[in-house]
Amino acid sequence: MITTGSKYFYGVTALATIAMVLYMVLVNPNDIGAVALGSLASAAALLGGLTSFTRDSTAHTAKEAVAAAEQPAPAAVWPLIVAIGIVMLVFGIATNPIVFVLGIVALVAGGVEWLVQDYASRASSDSTFNSQLRGRLLHPLEFPVAAAxxxxxxxxxxxxxxxxxxxxxxxxxxxxxxxxxxxxxxxxxxxxxxxxxxxxxxxxxxxxxxxxxxxxxxxxxxxxELVEAAEEDHYSHMACGAEADKYFDKHPNNAVSLKSATLATITVRDGKAVATLSGLDTPVETVTIPRSNNVQVLFRNMDTEEHRLVAELGEKTVADTGVKEKVEQCTQLTSEDQVNVLTLNIPKSSEAAGPYKFIVPGLEGQEIEVYVP
Amino acid sequence: MSRHAMSARNAHRVRALAITKLVGASIFLAGCAKDAPQDVFQPKGENAADINNLQYMVFGIAGVVGVIMTVLFVVTMTKFRDKGQPIPEQSHGKPALEITLTIIPALILSVVGVFTFRGVFDLAETKDTELVINVTGQQWWWEYDYPVQGDWGIDKPIITSGQLVMPAGTKVLIRETSRDVIHSYWIPALNGKRDAVPGRIHTLRLHADNPGIYAGQCTEFCGLSHGNMRMEAVALSKEDFATWVTNQQAAYKEPEKDSLAEQGEAVFLNQCVRCHQVNGLKKADGTAAIAAPDENVYAGAAPNLSKFMSRNTFAGATWDLLKKDCRGNVWDAKSEEFGAKYLEGVSADCLNEVDLRRWLRNAPAMKPMYADPTKLEPTDGKYRGMPYLALSESDIDKLVAYLLTLK
Amino acid sequence: MADTAVHAAHDVGHGAHVTSTGLSNNKLAMWLFLGSECLLFGGLISTYMLYRGRVANGPHPNQIYDIPFTSVSSFVLLMSSLTMVLAVSAAQRRNDQQTNLWLTVTALLGATFVGGQVYEFTAFYREGLGFTTSLFSSSFYTLTGFHGVHVTVGVIMLLVTRSIIQKNRVTGDKAESVEIVGLYWHFVDVVWIIIFTLVYLIPA
Amino acid sequence: MAIIERPSTELEVSITPSVVVPSTTLGNLRRPVQSTGWKSWLFTVDHKKIGIMYGVFAMIFFIIGGVEALLMRLQLAAPDGKALSADLYNQMFTMHGTTMVFLFAMPMAAAFANYFLPLQIGARDVAFPRMNALGLWFLVVGGLVLNAAWFLGGAADGGWFMYAPNSGPVFSPSNGVDFWTLGLQIAGLGSLIGSINLIVTVLNMRAPGMTMMKLPVFTWMILVVQFLLVFSLPVITVALVLLMFQRSFGATFFDVAQGADPLLWQHLFWIFGHPEVYVLILPAFGIISEVLPTFSRKPLFGYPFVVFSGAAIGFVGFGVWAHHMFAAGLGPVSVAVFSIATMAIAIPTGVKIFNWTLTMWGGKIWFTTAMKFAIGLVVLFTIGGLSGVTHSVAPSDTQQTDTYYIVAHFHYVLFGGMVFGLFSGFYYWWPKMFGKMLNERLGSWNFWLMFIGMNMTFGPMHILGLQGQPRRMYVWTEARAGEGFFNFGFWNLISSIGSFVLALSVLLFLINVVQTARKGKQAPLDPWDARTLEWITTSPPKEHNFDRIPTVHHLDEFFHRKYVEDEATHTMKAIATGEEIVRNEEANAESHIHLPSASYWPLVLAIGVGVLGLGVLYGVPIMVLGAAIVLLSSFGWVMEPSVAEDSDYDPPAGGTSKELASHG
Incomplete structure (x- = not known):
């Protein structure tokens, strides 16, 4: 419906659109100018739509309009909020984006409330009805937003x-x-x-x-503590230190919920480390691990002493200093009758440096060779 | 369980199924077609035969039920069509008949269930495995590595791709996994399919009665080139398998001095070795040339090309390294001659140069892969599949000559 | 959010719904919805149970859980169920003022619970447990986050119910509306008890 | 308030609604009260209009999904097909599956359920009319979001099962999967709302005398389906949420490098996915359980068995999901158990087939198009069921799964079963819904072409699968094709030709619909000598469905009002025509009938949820906008009375209202 007020906005929309198209064709389609004109067009279209939707915020019959106009305008806080919103917006551009966003929120909220208030207060000469009307329009939004x-x-x-x-x-x-x-x-x-x-x-x-x-x-x-924790990252798991990690996994069995993901099991019994491959029950001297593949190796300790399984995976050169460093991965110290899991992903073939090794510190001279083809 | 008991039980089962098998065979002639390499009704090993027996049984039963139902439908529709008879009595059913008709299928199915139960556990048997092979799927090819197993003369790991070589008459256990997405390993003539799931290791038993070559295809949708991910299982007699093992473990043979192949080695060192390992290959300075596919390929591996020409296929077993008639010689060979023919590998005369050159010229044009260097953002610049390398024709000549020496 | 039964459109406020089962449509629908929600949380809890030990290089559950704090927050939520019961009983006695009071108290308790969860998440994040750190962290945040969103939605529902009672804009039976919000609230509460037991108390 | 005030005596006169004279008005912010024009559809809460809209949307998506299927068959007609690229082919089969399951089959069943369920139980509307509309709009928004991906960087390409990790951000880098997860979540929410609504309707709004064991079988099957949906949809929602969090927010759920287990997705997906199979098929079972008795002139054989077997299928259907995973490496114990459970579910299914056949046995069969489709279902579903039994045997399944044999199996079940059932429903209920008869001659052509086309398309796939052609391959090759009678080339070609025959049959149906709309012949009130309550009213039914809520004394109430048993011969003799019964109901019409008014909120809420979903992909501001719309519309809804107020009608112009407060 084209009302008097909306005609103005629709006119602006049309002009701005034409101007934008001309600008894009004649000057530069990617320029900020085109964006500005486009924004103007859409803003005007929105306002036009709003005005025709609310019928210029006017009442329906001349009689009602006169009566409504006689009503004193109620006090409203919304113009103030809109003003504050604008200030915050400007201030926010200069300082903090959060202030900017809050400014937009205040502007939109104040604007909507003002618009509806104004529309409702002049809808009829019956002020009870007017306030009901306002409630009908705004309560669905006000209630949940206020609650939120x-x-x-x-x-x-x-x-x-x-x-x-x-x-x-x-x-x-x-x-x-x-x-x-x-x-x-x-x-x-x-x-x-x-x-x-x-x-x-x-x-x-x-x-x-x-x-x-x-x-x-x-x-x-x-x-x-929290500031420190954020800086130090001290909850990260420690690699093969000399001592048991303070925060070690107390129930590693829970982590090994996928028995079907296990490539090999290494069992320490009577001071001997023995490897078996899943699918084959006979002990093997070497373990072959496909490269670049997540595999899990179970470590089962049947001795009274605590042990851990260490995988020695060659050396790597530290990029900055050129110093060569051992690459190691290990399980936590595992006490008697406990199982632990070592998850490995070995990207480099063992072709160059010879086989990698599994060792169990404390059981000297026992190495299980690891081939990565 | 002893082998004797196993075979006795099998024999018993075969007898028990003889009748249904006959019926099934007559209904499902599909099983008898010639030259369909992935036909599921042509078992070539004991695992597939176990499955086939179950298939015949259940297809037979389904066929018989189907025939009975068809007759019932036809009779009903002709006998009771509206011929002007009065509207019949509004009877709401006969509970006794209902119950009977519930119990009969239940009985049939419980018989099927018993056999199924046994079949499932028989096929999951891994205890009496004789040889273990690791199978790793990757978009879009399969890698096979043979862990050190002294009994078979495997003193250091063997790694190959495309064709799984295994001894015939042997219980082979494959341990499947994947480096990226889920794939599925399926050689219909040897066993049903089993998914290769990343982060898990699944086992599947393969057994081939006779030497021969058995076709397969990845059967879990695995992305763009799922349709181009094939595999072949090659069964060799135990002696031939020993020869194959020895050959695979043989040292690297450097190409002849001043040959085209030697120039090809230089091209290989310059271009291919970034991803493709050739065991024993040395750089100009005498150090070992070690491929680093983990730095270039998302999943972290590329086919190892040592002894490349001992295989018959390339690029996910989708193209043949053998010309058509040479391929026919191998595929159609009688099982006693098969081993010798397969072990010949690919000679210069038999090489399918057309496809190999096309591949070297522009691999992603031949097989859809995520190899467009401008679209590698999600993988941090790493490829999935082989990229376009912009090799010159003379480089390709040299590479082909060099690749022919990898036997 | 429920419509009144077609038959009873003019009986608004009387609660005189004639249904085949005798149960009101709204309540039956809410029960069905909650049945469906059970499976939603069932799925999330299963995911958590599968992944709770998989911590990669991040913190392990045992390292970061603050059981005394979580016990208190569970207690707060339990108390809010009590006040919800009081709100429902006040509504059935047609005492609007008390209904509104207890709805407000319930909502405030719920809001402090949400505040506690915001605190907990922030603290965990500082301690190195990001959403993307490990399987444990992703599934923990998803499960408890989903519950937190349910509580937040519940609080909004409570406060809005309170407002529409005050402004006299309830479209159906007032007591029943409060009761249905209450059903939802108790459900969210029960789910939390399960989460508290499975996630926090049973060691991972 | 839209009360249809009318005298209970004068019936020939069309009812004159009371005139509303509003004192004040809300202008454009009134509720939508139009009873004609597009607004009367867009904002309607009438279950019949909603049902028809479900049908229209489902049909559109049926055509889209069908075109996708044709493109695939074009690609596979010959070796090394060139019609589609690998990428496009993968998108096609993903979207074909998704579209057919979520955007055609479920909505089409919802169309029938919405339209006929209240009519069959003698209700004026569903329990929650606005929620009913919401379910529809969620489906539409979900479908649009799903298909928007075609234009925004490519559709989802991971298969409708979307197995992890192939659906992860690395392996499927386009936005397609994101749109897929969002679209399905929204559509799923719609289904959930719809199913809660229908359950409450069936349980609470039955006509007097209609006990649960007097419910028509269609209503029973729909009820079972809704329970399946209520308990299976949240599971897929969890899976979709996990996937969405992984793709959009970097969560690790399916990241194997972190130790994730890809089988988690498969379990979640199939715990939903298997009940979903029954969600698709049971409505069709329900339809033909109405059609077969009607055209056999006999009640359904063993009604309680059919009802309980339906419920049993629903129940056991939750316990067999892992049979989709026999090759996934579950271990022998799970495989064996799920294998046996799967066989168990074949028993109630078999019971149904026997019951349908025995319904026809001893009957007086009238071969209308609806009946032909129903019999087609029985025959084709039997084939599909038997091939289903062959892969309940797990070892045998490991040879068949993921080959064309499976494709053949589930198309026999879903096309031969479900689609035939739905078409049977079209021909059976069309006169009820639109008051005009679909052309039976064209219908017969439609049936035979569809029957032949279906067998030509999917029959050969049995052979192809057993010959070892896997599914989801964008090309097949001569090298694996074989040369004998069963070679790939011939049978793939036959299958592709068959798919075009199928397309032709659907085209015939559409032509039939257009012709009927333009010059179809007026339908009599009881064209089929039908049996259930929906026929005790005019065609199409009035907005308030029944002039008088019928009191029910029998299963097949309408039939028993028309016929009584002859004591001597046990045959039935007519005592009244359907026409007379309907007139009699009109003569005794109730005087006060209240219907809920239309509402903007369902549509607005659905759009808001769509915007919220897109916000996940396109940024927080859009999400905030969506959330605001959702809040506004949901609480606007809560505060909106179910019936419009006086002020919702146009102001008086010249003393009287321009619009009448009529809905009829």
Missing amino acids: VIVGIIAISFSRIMLNISKSAGAVVFIIVSSLILVVGFLVVLKPNMRGRAVGALCSVGAVALIGAGIVTGISGERA
Whole structure:
């Protein structure tokens, strides 16, 4: 439907489109100018659509329009929010993209609310109907968005606090916060005369406290352990060190849930390391591993002493210094009757340097040759 | 379990199935076609024969049921078409008949089930394996490596591709895996298919009664050139297999001085050795030339070309290294002559130069592969398959001459 | 989100649905939906169980789980089920004010639970457990993340229910609407108990 | 409120709706209350209109999927085919499978279910009319997203089974698989919503007297299917989510280098995928369980057996998924167990075939086109079922799986079974849905061409498979073709020719539809002497379905209102015509009938979900936009009363409303 107001916007759309096409043909199709004109065209089209959709925000009959016009315009906070949005937008371009995005959000939210408010307040002379109309249009969006914002604020503030305080204090704070919520709830139910303002005040205090604490802790940063952990990466698994890794896998059997992925099993029994290939039960002296292939080798320790399996996979030259370094992979120290798994992926053929080796430190002189063809 | 008991049981089963087999054979003539290399009704080894017995049984039963049902349909439709008879009694069925008709198929199927159960476990048997071969799938070819097994004279690992060479009359266990996606290993004449799954090792028993060459095809969809991923299993008598093993382990033969082949070796060192290993090949400075396919190929390997001309195929067994009649000589050879013919390998006269040159000239044009250097972003610049190398015609001449020496 | 039964379109507010089984359509639908959800979480939990030991070079579950904290957050979620029950009973007594109060309390408890999860994820990430670090990390974040999204959706549902009760915009039977949101909420809660047991308590 | 107020006595007069005089209006923001024009379709919540739209979309996708199949057969007609590149061929078979399963078979079954299920149980609509519309629009959006990939860098190319790791970001670098995962998730959500809706409808909205054991078999089978969907769709959703997270966000689920197990995908996929097979076939079983008794003039033989075998198939169907993985290396114990379970599922299937045959036995068979298609199903499904038994034997399956033998098997089951069932449904119910008879002569041509074409196309594939031609190969070669009678060349050619015969038969059907629409003959109210409730109303049914909700006393209620048994001869004699019964219902029409009003929200919500999905590929801002639309529409929906208010109608112009508050 072409209404008076929308005619203007449709006109702008048409002109801007023509200008864009001309610009693209005559000047440069990839230039920022074409983008600008295109954006103008689509913005005008959007506004045009909106105005014709809301029928220029006008009421339907002349009689109603007059009556509506006589209504005093209600106070509205939306122009202010739109203004703040614009400021944040400009400010955001110069400083922080988050501010910029928040500016856009404020602008869009304020704009939509303003538009609908204005449309509804002049829809008829009946102000109850007008407010119902506004609700009908905006409640579906306002309710869930407000709910999402509340969840977001609580989740972010609360998590900032938790990140700031120590691990053990965290659990306590968590209990206290949730108990407070519960207690307030019960208080309100049990003391029916403590309604209205008191509850509102209580809630406001709680909200301010939470947000305030969130901001303070957010600025003061996360607790030292976390900062350290992020920098040092100290939870990564250690390679074949002399000692047992503090964080070793306590239940390696769970990791070996795929028995069918096992290429060979190396068993230590009575001080001897014996290799068997899956599919063949007789012990073998050498193991052949296809190159560039993830294979798992099971290490089973039947001795009372702890052992680990080490794969010596030749040497590599460190790129910067030219120093040659041994390439090793190993399992964790494995105690009696435990199984551990070594996952190998050997990209280089053993053709050049001779076979690689499996060794079990502590069992000297016993090597199992590994061929990688 | 002793071999004697096994064969006794097999014999028993064969007797038990004799009748159904006859019926099945007559219904499914498909099994008797000539010259269909992947025909599933032509078992050439004991595993495939086990399966075939089950197939005959179940096809036979299905055939008989099919005939009965057809008769029933035809009779029903002719006898009860509307000839003006009154609208019949609105009977809602006869429970006794219903139950009977439920129990009969259940009984038939439980008989089939018993045989199936036994078949499944027989085919999964690995205990009495005599030779182990690792089979690795990669887009779009198969690699075979033979772990060190002194009994068979394999003192150091053998690696080959395209054709799986195995001794006839031997229980061979293949251990399948894959470097990239799932493939499936299938030589219909020797056994059913088994998927090669990356990160897993699956076993499959192959057994060939007689020397011969058996065709197969990758049967799990594995990407662009799935249709071009074939394999052949070559069964040799035990003596011939020993010869083959010795030959595969023989030292590298350098090409003659000042020959075209020697120039070809230089081209190979310059271009091909980046991915393709030839065991024993040395660089100009005397050090071993070691291929680094892991730096160029996404899956991390390329076919090892040592003893290349002892094989009959290339490029995922999709093209033949032998000219058509030379190939026919090998494929149609009687089983007692087969070994000798196969072990001849590829001679200069028999070489299918047309396809080999076409391949060297522009491999991705011949077989679809992810080898466009501009589209390697997802693989960090690594190829899947062999890229276009822009070799000159004279380089190709030299390479062909050199490749002919790899026997 | 459910429509009223066709037969009962004019009986809005009376809850007088005549159905063949006697169960209300909405409730039956919610039960079916939750049945379907069981398999969704079943699939995710199976994935986690398969992959929980596969840590590559990243942290192992035993290294990073903070059981005391997670116990508290499980407790919070359990408490929210209690308040949800109170909300449903208030709604059945047609006490709008108390219904709204308990819905709000439930939502706040749910929101703190979500906050706890945000904290937990951030802490784990700092400790080296990225989403793409290992099979364990991917399946852990996917499973608990899916649950977190369910809780978040639940909180939004609670708060919106509260708002539409306040603005008198409930289209069907008010008590039943609250009850259905409650069903969903209890389900999310039960799933968490299973996750807490299988993921956190049983050692990997 | 759209109340159809009408006098209960004067029936010849068409009902005059009350006039609504709105005091105030919402302008363009009113609800859609149009009863004619495109808006009345786009925003409808009427199960019949939704059913028809399901049918139209399914038919469009049937044609698209069929063209893909023809291109493949063109490629394979001769060795080393040149019609398609390897890449394009892989996309074709992926999209052919996906389209036929998700965008044709399931929606077409949904079309019949939506249209006839409320009619068969004597209900005015489904339990959740708006959710019904939502299911449809989710399907449409999902289908568009799936097929959008053709124009945005290439369609999915990993096969409809999309095995990991071949579907991973490295091995399938185009966007196709991303669109595939998104499209299927959206379409799957639609199916889930639809199935919950239909279950509630069947359980809760049956007419008085209609106990579960008086439900028509079609309704029963649809009910079983919906339960299968409710419990299998979440499993595929998990698989799709894992794949999506891997492709879009770098998760590691199927990354073998990290230690992932590719079989996880296969298990998840087939736990869904096998029940899905029954989701596809059971609706067709239901249709012919209506058609065969009607045209045999006999009730279904052993109704409880058919119902319980359907339920048993549904139940056991969840326990046989690994028979798709007999070659995948599961180990002998699992293989043996799943092999036996698979044989077990053959028993209830066999029961059904016996029951259908025995329904015809002793009947008075009338060979209409619908009946021909139904018998075609019985015959072809028997063949497909028997070839199915041959690969329940696991060792034998390892020779057959992933060859053309399997392709032959499941096309006999799905084309010979499902498609024939659906076509039977078209011819049987067309007069009910549109009030016009499809041409029986053209129909007969349609049937015979389809029967011959189907056997020509898929019959030879048995031979090709047993000769060792694997599936999914973009070319086949002379080197492996053989030379005897069973050589690849001849049979591939026959198969390709057959596929064009099939295409011709579908074309004939479309011509029949167009002709019928233009000058088809008016259908009598009861053209087939039918048996079930959907015929106790006009054709096409009024918007409120029944003037009076029928009270049910018999299985096959309509038939028993027309005939009584002659005590002496046990034959049936007519006491009333269908026409008379329908008129009688009209004469006793109920006075107050309430129907839900149309709504924008289902369509808007579906679009929002589509935008949200595209956001996964094209960035967070689009995701936020999508989420906003989803929030707005879902909560707009919650706060929208099911029936429109006065203010939703146009303002009075000159004293009266321009639009009448009518839906009829």
